Amino acid sequence: MGGPEIDHLIALLAKLPGMGPRSARRAALKMLQQPEARMLPLASALAEAARAVKVCADCGNLDSRDPCSVCIDQHRDRSVLCVVEGVGDLWALERAMVHHGLYHVLGGTLSALSGVGPEDLNVQTLLARIAEGEVREVILALGATVDGATTAHWLTDLLRPTGVAITRVGQGVPIGGALDVLDDGTLAAALRSRRSA
Known part of the structure; x- marks a missing residue:
């Protein structure tokens, strides 16, 4: 050519x-x-x-600083931690301007077919952040896929002994839907209608 x-x-x-x-x-x-x-x-x-650009050591976001601009923002509610599958989901929630707490990027979801197990996810940092005592609620904002649901159930069982409130995003996220492709209104509705896990 x-x-x-x-x-x-x-x-x-x-x-x-x-x-x-x-x-x-x-x-x-x-x-x-x-x-x-x-x-x-x-x-x-x-x-x-x-x-x-580097990976934030605290939450897993991509930014030119570490900790990232989200983690160092003193206006954020540090007692609420929103767990997402990937950075694209974090960016989608930020674009929708519906979450005013902090984030935690798992780096994937559990998937037997893809060979992704608990050891492949960014969970130890999550547990350490919760152990610091400032987090009161963990929002599991994972996609409504089989792998997302499996991961949410596993995380709920893992986090329940910590005593933090565990919620999941509610209506608005369609089955099979990924957060980073939803419109802002759907994301806002899903985050506002979260429920106990």
């Missing part, structure tokens, strides 16, 4: 979520038609993000 460099660019773009080979070709073409305006700033931003 246009040389190995273009083919390589298209192949890399096609690996991004929501991008197939056709979308990747269109994106590559747009960037290549105006490299100074589109491609070079993108390359610079990618390099800067790769250098600066």
Whole structure:
């Protein structure tokens, strides 16, 4: 088509979520038609993000600082901890502006088919945060999938002896739905209607 460099660019773009080979070709073409305006700033931003962004040691969020901007925000309710599967879910809840406490990113859900067990999840940090004594409620904001439900039940059993209130997101999250693709109103309704686990 246009040389190995273009083919390589298209192949890399096609690996991004929501991008197939056709979308990747269109994106590559747009960037290549105006490299100074589109491609070079993108390359610079990618390099800067790769250098600066790190995982928050407290919650698992991605940010240019550690602890992240959410964890250091003194206006947040430190007694409420919202447990999410991934950073995309945290960002979705932040975008909806419905949770004013802190977060904890598990880094996945239990899945026998995918070989994900308890040791693969960020649970020890969660237990340590609860042991500090400031957390009074843990919201399990996991997707309404089989793996999400399995993980929520497992976490409920694990956390019950700590004495913290354990709630789950309620109506609004459809069965099979992932939090990071829901609209803000649905996320707000789901968080407001949480119930005991």
